[in-house]
Amino acid sequence: METAEPRDSTKKTLHLFEGFGVELEYMIVQQGSLQVLPITDKLIYDEVGAYLSDVEFGDIAWSNELVLHVVELKTQGPVKSLxxxxxxxxxxxxxxxRMLAKYDAMLLPTGAHPLMNPYTDTKLWPHEHNAVYExxxxxxxxxxxxxxxxxxxHLNLPFYDDAEFEKLHAAIRVLLPIMPALSASxxxxxxxxxxxxxxxxxVYRQNQQKLPSxxxxxxxxxVxxxxxxxxxVLQPMYHEVAPYDPxxxxxxxxxxxxxAIARFGRNTIEIRLLDIQECPVADMAVLQAVVTVLQALIAERWVPLHDLKAWHEDRLSAILLEVIAKGQEAILTDLAYAQLFGFDFGESCTVGELWKHLVxxxxxxxxxxxxxxxxxVIVSRGNLSKRIIEALGDTPSEEKIREVYRQLAVCLQKGSVFLPDTPC
Structure with a gap:
């Protein structure tokens, strides 16, 4: 979750795929119990002596998020290549x-803590930009x-003008429904x-049902x-939130x-659908797959741009819901959707088979x-969700969950891909 950013006319506007912005969010937890620890502000203070929202280290920056147990690592501005x-x-x-060790703490990967009670364990960021969070x-x-x-x-991709926005938005919209087949964790x-x-x-898609726009x-x-x-898109949201946000x-x-959200203030589209993986190399593998397929779609490798633009969000959302539920095992019965990617099948295929074709x-x-x-590993052994369940079984004990997620923390520290039958 980010705060407002004014349009900067001094910045060079990039063309399609001339730059990339990447953001990775991690939980801070106690090493043994995996209890979430709301100490992101302490981490930042230890580094710079102040409770700042952003700390820059050349190419990479750290920043806070809504809650105090999450820290975000991000590219400091666009990078030329992944x-x-x-x-x-x-x-x-x-x-x-290394810095968290003195708190008996560590970073934990995956898109959700398996044991957290959010009603008792949540503490909001109390410092800079707190007004937005409140x-x-x-x-x-x-x-x-x-x-x-x-x-x-999160993956931020630039566009230069409306013509490039049209191409990028059209391509991202049709790829979004199957992205979680790779990234679910x-x-x-x-x-x-x-x-x-x-x-x-x-839970993300339902967290603001009070204001559905x-x-x-x-x-x-x-659009x-x-x-x-x-x-x-924007004005209906602003209108709906206005009575609650005087x-x-x-x-x-x-x-x-x-x-995926358009950020016209900085001429980018930000893809927000991806669960974080067990280590940065796995995240970069997912992002590389996403970017390469988007490039092919924009180049009209399989179908013309007009065909991409024609898809209504309801039809795409139906595919997304199947993928949220079943990942790569989701059955794809919409022949026309697969044909957007040059994939012809009989009566049905799995989303995993479609990704194998794309890769x-x-x-x-x-x-x-x-x-x-x-x-x-992701395409052949399954997304991280599937591999975690393979390691846990269908009805795991709390201790078994801690054991497997401690292994995932080791994978993050070492930068290695998680395989249920292989130590990180």
Whole structure:
């Protein structure tokens, strides 16, 4: 969750895929019990001697989030390439873990804490930009998994003008429904298997039902220029929130909670649908797959742009809901959807089969063996949710959950991909 950012006319506006912004959110937990620890402000204070919202380290910055037990690592401005970005993030993960050791604490990956009670364990960030968080809390009550227990990976992609926004938004909209098949990492909430591949997205899509225009159908509406976006997406949200927000604190682009949001203040679209993975190399593998498929869609490799723009959010949302529930095992019966990606099948296929087709068609990671290996695991062994359940079983004890998630914390520290039958 971010605060407002004014349009900066001095910044160079980038063209499609000339830059990338990446944000990774991690929980801070006690090493043994995995109890969430609300000490992000202490971590930042220990580094810079002040309770700041952002701490910059050259290419990478740290920042706070809504809740005090989450820290975000992000690229400081756009980077030219995703290449080797995992190494920079990994170095900061290890630095933070060293700093947290004095609190008997560590970073924990995955998109949701498996044991957290958000109604008793939630503490909001009390320092800089607190007014925004307090406004959200006043309107929605931010105790709950949909606010206090969801860690994601965000990808920001630039566009130069309306013509590039049209292409990028059209491509992102049609790819969004199947992105969680790769990234789902949240099979457990409240110490129990939920039966969903992506429990984070299930609570995320419902966390603002009081004001339904804010998240919409999660899949953005079919709008392809700034004026229409302002009229059809932003203004209805601002109008709906206004009676609850008399100071106008939330009347900004960041209020938009769709799975991808336009940020015209900085000429980017921010993809927010992805659960965070077990380590940065796995996140970068997912992002590389997403970017490469988007590039192919925009280049009209399989179908013309007109065909991408024609898809209504309701039809795309139906696919997304199946993927939230079943991940790569979701059955795809919409032949026309698969044809957007040049994939012809009989009566049905799985979303996992569609991703195997896409990886084979457009991805070449020969010069990035770490990413190639991580993506191979995700596509062949299943997303992290599936691998976690494989390690836990269907009715795990609390101690078994702690054991597996401690292994995931080791994977994060070491930068290694999680396999149920292999130590990190």
């Amino acid at each position: 290449m080797q970005l995992q190494e920079k993030f990994q170095a900061h993960v290890q630095k933070i873990n 406004a959200y809390n006043r309107i929605f009550d931010c105790r709950g998994h949909g606010w206090a227990n969801l860690q994601s990976t 949240t099979p457990i909430l409240d110490g129990a298997v939920t039966g969903l591949a992506d429990s984070r997205l299930e 804010i998240a919409g159908k999660v899949i953005p509406e079919a 392809f220029n700034e004026a229409d976006y302002e009229e059809q 100071e106008g604190t939330l009347q900004e682009e960041f209020l938009n909670s769709r799975g 084979q068609e457009v991805l070449s990671l020969d010069d990035q063996p770490e990413l190639a290996n991580a993506l191979h």
